[in-house]
Amino acid sequence: DAGITQSPRHKVTETGTPVTLRCHQTENHRYMYWYRQDPGHGLRLIHYSYGVKDTDKGEVSDGYSVSRSKTEDFLLTLESATSSQTSVYFCATFSGTGGSEAFFGQGTRLTVV
Amino acid sequence: LAKTTQPISMDSYEGQEVNITCSHNNIATNDYITWYQQFPSQGPRFIIQGYKTKVTNEVASLFIPADRKSSTLSLPRVSLSDTAVYYCPSNQGGKLIFGQGTELSVKP
Numbered sequence: 001d002a003g004i005t006q007s008p009r010h011k012v013t014e015t016g017t018p019v020t021l022r023c024h025q026t027e028n029h030r031y032m033y034w035y036r037q038d039p040g041h042g043l044r045l046i047h048y049s050y051g052v053k054d055t056d057k058g059e060v061s062d063g064y065s066v067s068r069s070k071t072e073d074f075l076l077t078l079e080s081a082t083s084s085q086t087s088v089y090f091c092a093t094f095s096g097t098g099g100s101e102a103f104f105g106q107g108t109r110l111t112v113v
Numbered sequence: 114l115a116k117t118t119q120p121i122s123m124d125s126y127e128g129q130e131v132n133i134t135c136s137h138n139n140i141a142t143n144d145y146i147t148w149y150q151q152f153p154s155q156g157p158r159f160i161i162q163g164y165k166t167k168v169t170n171e172v173a174s175l176f177i178p179a180d181r182k183s184s185t186l187s188l189p190r191v192s193l194s195d196t197a198v199y200y201c202p203s204n205q206g207g208k209l210i211f212g213q214g215t216e217l218s219v220k221p
Binding site: 042 | 147149156158159208212213
């Protein structure tokens with residue numbers, strides 16, 4: 001399995017509190033992604049990174065920010081968590097070279113109460 | 114921008130062959146077509162990819178016509194364990210969009 005670790009795996013937090021999810025990779029892949037998955041919506045891209053300090057918005061970026069200070073780590077921050085951000089969050093990595101595949105972490109289940 | 118479209122859901126019975134088609138709008142000339150499978154409570158995992166014509170591995174076959182505007186994932190003789198969501202993501206210059214995928218339900 002690709003070396004992608006998400007932490008924490010489960011978290012319950014209160015509305016209005018800041019939350020940071022971490023994704024760590026050992027594959028040295030250029031691209032890293034954060035997705036959220038909700039029933040009936042499939043996988044929706046929140047933000048992605050195409051290099052250290054290089055990030056861009058995805059499909060559902062409002063309320064989220066990201067940072068990538070080194071190749072192996074990609075952080076997702078919910079500045080002020082809301083109940084609508086209750087979801088399962090997946091991190092993925094991708095080398096970007098032709099014929100390569102994306103690898104996913106095991107997911108983080110976040111509940112905002 | 115590259116975009117893919119696939120059916121939301123499909124039903125099948127054990128032992129049947131299942132074909133899931135994905136349309137690829139504006140696919141880049143150098144992009145591969147890749148399919149992923151996701152089981153409940155797990156992240157998606159790669160199952161097959163191709164560039165043109167047909168590719169087969171131990172899990173599935175992938176058919177890609179010459180114009181590359183579509184692809185068909187073929188699962189031979191499905192079993193209950195093939196019940197999953199299948200994705201054919203688009204690649205917008207490194208931005209991978211997975212969408213809703215196709216939810217395959219295999220019945221006994």
